[in-house]
Amino acid sequence: MDKTLMKGLKVLDLLTQAPQPMGVTEVAQAMGLVKSNAHRVLQTLVAAGYATPVGDGGRYRPTLKLWSMGVQVAGSGDLRQFAAPVLSRLRDNTGETAFLALLDADHVTYVEIQSSAHALRVHTAVGARLPAHGTAAGKVLLAFDDAAAQVLPDDRSLERFTPKTLDDPAALRAEFRKIRIQQWAVNRGEFREEISGLAVPVFDAQQRVIASTGISGPTERFRPAAIKEWLPLVVQAGAELSRMMGAPR
Template identity: 45%
Template sequence: MNNTLIKGLGVVELLAHSARPLGLTEIAAHMGLAKSNVHRLLQALTDMNYVIRDASGTGYSPSIKLWELGSAVLARLDLRRHAEAWMDQLMHTSGESVHLSVLDGGEVVYVHKIDSPNPVRAYTQIGGRALAHCVATGKAMLAFQPEAALQRMSAALVPSTPNSIVDPAQFLQEMAKVRKQGYAVNRGEWRETVCGVAAPISDGNGQVIAAVGLSGPAERFRPQRIKGFAELVRGSAAEISDSLGGGSRHGALALAARGMATLRRG
């Protein structure tokens, strides 16, 4: 593997996640590299327009080129295009924020979201990440991973809040429950005051490739409403799966109808 390329990408990632420009010394300290090495990397990245220097000439930031590349990739993600209409409907029906996530190792990456109009809502960022075992969309995808992978993961779980599931046996039991009921619930496991409900999305081969979910303040996610939300996200996930070549359209419509009825009773 090309070490120079790896180090260069590490610098780009560091700058992309920094809230402010970073100087040569700071970057070298973060990366554990000699300043001369970092200087050469920055020079190459600047020449390629991936990094820019600030007016003082001492700070470095990612350039707009990274945004352009990211936008080009997102524009080609059929998943977002297929999911957006159903996500919008889900937000209007539930009144809560809707997220579309994919799995990356032990984390979820939020690839799309539609915010709730409520002034008090759950805040996330497209491109943001969260521990998969602590959020509903992550659980919805993890549950359909191979059993051997879940066994390995269960031995290395870390908490985000006191509510996070980190006991191996409890985690495996939770995964079995998600598989059985077809949806996952986050009960303040990533942020103590935020709850969520999500369901898996499958491709034309029946493989789980993403998840769609609702999230919001815990006080709005009481047990009866969670039941209604669960039916809604299962219905939306089935519709999105159907648009990708999998799932059952009629089953999804029935789920959505039952979900709306439950919400009205709640």
């Protein structure tokens, strides 16, 4: 048995079960390791993409890499099957591709997709990861995740994908405040100019945001009038998924 590999897997399991990000000292104490050893294991998990530093880098939490791998291996899963009927209705009611997404550090992972029947539509694969600050799904998740919002740098801009990308941290934080109040986010060409999206949060029984759901499609179809028409349908889908997760009505 490879003891080093086993140690890394046990630390990953510890991070996965922890209710909040853990520091090096906490990991060392929980695992019975010296701090230098715990730090080395954590850095290895970060380098491999299984963990990510939070805030100033002193605390760590797991990424969704294992989930993404599981989706690719299994091709389906309980969460996807659970969301599929709701997303199918949302797709049929709006005509656009419907999705369910989870936050994965500074990216979002799309865990279920119901594709539009339009010839011109968004093609996103289950398990795909996109930069969170450039998508409606990601902005919703970042807006409701205090730890994730703290990761935003104060001294430099974020990556700019199109002229419409919100790459200024101060502007993005202001956007997050707006999203928390209205409880929805829109993206009009912020990651790819030709692609836009609309997303809302999905809550669990403790009123924590655990996912986002919504629609995406060609920017030319995401005009203000269309967004206004679709928003109640997207909100309804988010509320339905939240109720299924035990959120209060």
